[in-house]
């Protein structure tokens with residue numbers, strides 16, 4: 001592999017912004033990629049993937065490179081040298097890499113890889129929590145969560161179907177694979193910037209992980225029904241619900257952030273969806289008004305996000321155990337309060353992108369045993385694991401109201 005100094009410098013700068021300035025990895029990378037319009041897709045791919053890889057393995061690489069935070073420029077260059085050596089490439093003859101101890105780097109990897117916290121590059125507290133929550137599954141799961149995420153599209157059934165979208169993508173030189181477990185999904189064979197295609201701007205697809213695509217189907221909304229998507233965010237699942245409902249009926253999409261709902265509205269227009277109404281949750285009034293009126297409720301709850309570490313590797317370094325405790329309290333509050341919108345005979349799905357039982361089964365169980373949950377019955381629940389199912393980790397539980 002031939003390395004270009006300006007691309008590695010861009011990677012070093014992105015890492016500086018992420019590690020030293022606390023910027024989110026995706027935003028820092030987007031900003032750096034705007035630096036030079038002459039960079040082609042390979043150059044951009046190199047910067048993005050190398051940066052993500054070093055963020056993912058920060059603890060491991062920093063230990064091998066023998067550098068500590070806050071990282072100086074030369075420390076960040078050393079992290080890139082460790083990345084190059086461990087990938088099995090030859091180091092370019094640049095000043096920054098002068099005297100790099102290549103054999104020592106390889107030897108140190110063999111030494112530290114026996115320790116899971118080092119090998120998988122995770123904070124101590126996260127490893128302890130993972131073992132407590134998942135027991136022996138944690139080892140395989142965290143290894144799988146450190147893999148690079150695949151890019152998955154969801155064909156927008158309001159405008160196309162999987163087979164014709166697949167064919168149209170070939171015209172854009174984007175090759176994809178289908179998977180019978182995820183009927184609307186197309187999985188890219190190689191990463192590509194699909195957002196630049198006209199197919200995307202025309203609303204023929206959304207980028208949405210395969211696991212996430214199961215959640216709207218799990219609620220099974222029917223055309224003409226009234227559905228509430230309580231934690232709609234920017235609407236990944238709301239748009240899917242709308243497509244399943246063939247634009248008929250009504251979806252009330254709520255969130256506590258107007259900015260996210262604005263983004264949802266923008267996506268709605270592109271997707272050709274017109275049965276979504278957004279409402280900002282400012283007080284309990286909105287929920288009270290909707291009490292007993294909904295055929296279906298989706299609670300895509302805020303969570304630790306540990307199931308989607310493939311997509312957000314910097315969460316390993318930004319998450320704190322105190323935040324997880326706080327978010328668990330919010331999850332139960334949301335279940336207790338929003339469940340009242342479901343009418344008799346209606347369905348509620350509680351979902352998270354976490355693989356920890358304390359955010360999932362335990363929350364559902366606590367709810368069902370509480371007064372608010374007394375009228376609900378658990379129909380089914382399932383967890384998608386990255387190590388077993390191959391995509392992001394998700395949990396979903398479906399409850400029926402008597």
Ligand SMILES: C[S@@+](CC[C@H](N)C(=O)[O-])C[C@H]1O[C@@H](n2cnc3c(N)ncnc32)[C@H](O)[C@@H]1O
Pocket residue numbers: 230231232233234235236237238254255256257260281300301302303330334353
């Ligand atoms: C997992 S994300 C939702 C992702 C979204 N459903 C999608 O598919 O793109 C959880 C969302 O819950 C919102 N949220 C946090 N606390 C909330 C609350 N008390 N009530 C409603 N939404 C809340 C967050 O702003 C966030 O957008």
